[in-house]
Amino acid sequence: xxxxxxxxxxxxxxxxxxxxxxxxxxxxxxxxxxxxxxxxxxxxxxxxxxxxxxxxxxxxxxxxxxxxxxxxxxxxxxxxxxxxxxxxxxxxxxxxxxxxxxxxxxxxxxxxxxxxxxxxxxxxxxxxxxxxxxxxxxxxxxxxxxxxxxxxxxxxxxxxxxxxxxxxxxxxxxxxxxxxxxxxxxxxxxxxxxxxxxxxxxxxxxxxxxxxxxxxxxxxxxxxxxxxxxxxxxxxxxxxxxxxxxxxxxxxxxxxxxxxxxxxxxxxxxxxxxxxxxxxxxxxxxxxxxxxxxxxxxxxxxxxxxxxxxxxxxxxxxxxxxxxxxxxxxxxxxxxxxxxxxxxxxxxxxxxxxxxxxxxx
Amino acid sequence: xxxxxxxxxxxxxxxxxxxxxxxxxxxxxxxxxxxxxxxxxxxxxxxxxxxxxxxxxxxxxxxxxxxxxxxxxxxxxxxxxxxxxxxxxxxxxxxxxxxxxxxxxxxxxxxxxxxxxxxxxxxxxxxxxxxxxxxxxxxxxxxxxxxxxxxxxxxxxxxxxxxxxxxxxxxxxxxxxxxxxxxxxxxxxxxxxxxxxxxxxxxxxxxxxxxxxxxxxxxxxxxxxxxxxxxxxxxxxx
Numbered sequence: 330x331x332x333x334x335x336x337x338x339x340x341x342x343x344x345x346x347x348x349x350x351x352x353x354x355x356x357x358x359x360x361x362x363x364x365x366x367x368x369x370x371x372x373x374x375x376x377x378x379x380x381x382x383x384x385x386x387x388x389x390x391x392x393x394x395x396x397x398x399x400x401x402x403x404x405x406x407x408x409x410x411x412x413x414x415x416x417x418x419x420x421x422x423x424x425x426x427x428x429x430x431x432x433x434x435x436x437x438x439x440x441x442x443x444x445x446x447x448x449x450x451x452x453x454x455x456x457x458x459x460x461x462x463x464x465x466x467x468x469x470x471x472x473x474x475x476x477x478x479x480x481x482x483x484x485x486x487x488x489x490x491x492x493x494x495x496x497x498x499x500x501x502x503x504x505x506x507x508x509x510x511x512x513x514x515x516x517x518x519x520x521x522x523x524x525x526x527x528x529x530x531x532x533x534x535x536x537x538x539x540x541x542x543x544x545x546x547x548x549x550x551x552x553x554x555x556x557x558x559x560x561x562x563x564x565x566x567x568x569x570x571x572x573x574x575x576x577x578x579x580x581x582x583x584x585x586x587x588x589x590x591x592x593x594x595x596x597x598x599x600x601x602x603x604x605x606x607x608x609x610x611x612x613x614x615x616x617x618x619x620x621x622x623x624x625x626x627x628x629x630x631x632x633x634x635x636x637x638x639x640x641x642x643x644x645x646x647x648x649x650x651x652x653x654x655x656x657x658x659x660x661x662x663x664x665x666x667x668x669x670x671x672x673x674x675x676x677x678x679x680x681x682x683x684x685x686x687x688x689x690x
Numbered sequence: 691x692x693x694x695x696x697x698x699x700x701x702x703x704x705x706x707x708x709x710x711x712x713x714x715x716x717x718x719x720x721x722x723x724x725x726x727x728x729x730x731x732x733x734x735x736x737x738x739x740x741x742x743x744x745x746x747x748x749x750x751x752x753x754x755x756x757x758x759x760x761x762x763x764x765x766x767x768x769x770x771x772x773x774x775x776x777x778x779x780x781x782x783x784x785x786x787x788x789x790x791x792x793x794x795x796x797x798x799x800x801x802x803x804x805x806x807x808x809x810x811x812x813x814x815x816x817x818x819x820x821x822x823x824x825x826x827x828x829x830x831x832x833x834x835x836x837x838x839x840x841x842x843x844x845x846x847x848x849x850x851x852x853x854x855x856x857x858x859x860x861x862x863x864x865x866x867x868x869x870x871x872x873x874x875x876x877x878x879x880x881x882x883x884x885x886x887x888x889x890x891x892x893x894x895x896x897x898x899x900x901x902x903x904x905x906x907x908x909x910x911x912x913x914x915x916x917x918x919x920x921x922x923x924x925x926x927x928x
Contacts, residue, residue, distance in 0.1 A: 538791055541777075541784055541787075541788045544779055544780050545777055548778070549775055551737070551739055552771060552775035554739070554759045555737050555769050555771075555775075556789050556836070557761070557762075557763030557764050557789065557792035558792055559760050560760065612779070
């Protein structure tokens with residue numbers, strides 16, 4: 330504890346011992362991430378079939394949605410079961426803007442993000458009074474209500490202007506895409522870049538003042554108040570940010586599938602989303618990418634192996650149980666640790682000269 | 691300086707504070723009393739978590755109860771809780787800096803103020819270390835650093851040494867005693883450890899059943915017959 334080392338006492342009184350030391354490691358991380366991003370953008374689309382390019386686009390989109398929910402659950406401790414409905418709102422707003430206006434696609438994404446931010450923050454209002462199970466329940470109900478309203482008001486399937494409806498099942502006009510990203514591989518790249526921007530936005534929040542305030546609220550609301558934090562403001566801020574990124578994801582979704590149907594946004598989707606977000610890991614932004622992979626790539630893989638994706642509901646159930654019991658920080662934390670442990674075990678076995686496949690005594 | 695008069699709190703049929711009057715001038719002051727005497731309720735009123743049914747609280751001439759709860763920290767009211775409240779996922783530095791960034795103080799002196807508070811409590815490890823990785827005594831010291839960073843005016847400490855071994859409690863007492871000279875803040879210490887209270891507090895007030903039953907120099911108060919009775923009970927009750 331206190332007063333243990335002479336050299337450390339000196340460090341504490343020196344004017345600027347940086348708490349975030351500037352060493353080689355601070356540069357390695359961004360470099361690895363940049364290399365990974367370049368690989369995904371440049372090499373990946375040409376290595377994959379159209380089927381998997383489309384699936385990867387969905388991974389990028391749902392990683393953004395998972396990012397929003399991960400912020401709420403992991404950083405602030407607010408459980409929302411209404412994120413699929415918020416995504417539907419974003420997609421709806423974007424689709425209408427794309428049909429009714431000739432605004433460039435990035436502007437539409439921004440607009441759908443901002444409008445969804447306002448609507449999503451309204452959904453978040455109960456969070457000011459409720460927490461835990463009750464907040465989850467209320468957001469679930471609101472999501473159900475939004476889904477019903479969208480279904481009965483003819484969720485856009487094309488038509489003119491803001492409210493136009495095309496009753497024909499055959500001649501539904503496709504939702505337009507950005508001019509530079511008309512093809513599937515190009516749209517995939519576009520979605521990855523937008524997703525990267527959303528992750529940077531989230532990172533900028535988590536690393537600074539709002540992130541610290543959220544961590545305080547998550548630990549204890551009364552302690553946060555006693556620390557001078559306006560908890561109302563920061564809770565709504567979290568809902569606003571989560572809704573913004575989800576709204577942008579909705580815009581991408583509209584452009585990627587080109588046809589939207591209200592039954593794509595079921596309430597069950599929100600629950601499955603929470604499950605994969607918990608599995609991926611809620612304390613790291615990487616967890617959102619794992620969640621996107623679980624949610625959108627795994628079903629396609631199972632499909633192509635001839636296994637029914639319905640098994641996933643059971644698999645995710647077991648997965649959540651596993652994570653809750655053994656790895657609260659999710660797969661992003663658990664898998665590297667377990668791999669390192671496995672590596673050490675294998676190295677140990679090898680050194681002791683135990684034949685392959687044999688057991689250590 | 692804090693002036694409390696006629697402070698009353700009712701929860702249904704229970705009255706944890708029943709017309710409490712107390713005055714603390716400066717320095718480190720003790721507030722003791724048996725379990726359920728109303729000490730934590732008093733702190734919760736000051737923090738704004740509990741709305742009193744009656745009474746006034748004036749701190750340095752200002753009406754504390756008229757302030758929104760989260761603004762009281764900006765004004766200079768700081769506190770620690772019985773349960774540990776340092777934020778585990780954040781570094782020691784960020785834990786303390788957070789209080790500074792939600793105060794009225796300018797950001798330009800933040801780094802210096804934060805490091806000063808950290809060294810004041812005697813934490814000499816890496817300020818970038820996550821609080822979750824520290825031993826219990828150090829986590830408690832982080833909370834004290836949070837309470838003293840910048841310019842606090844009133845510091846409320848609710849059993850800051852609970853559960854610590856003797857040696858760490860002694861260091862904690864030493865830090866608490868130095869808070870007023872370091873920051874000029876009025877410090878109120880609630881604790882059941884009478885040797886800690888004696889060591890830190892020049893004056894002490896005693897609460898029992900929500901009323902002040904004694905106050906004055908700590909040594910005299912601890913010898914007071916009414917205080918003995920409150921702690922040990924009387925024959926007809928006990």
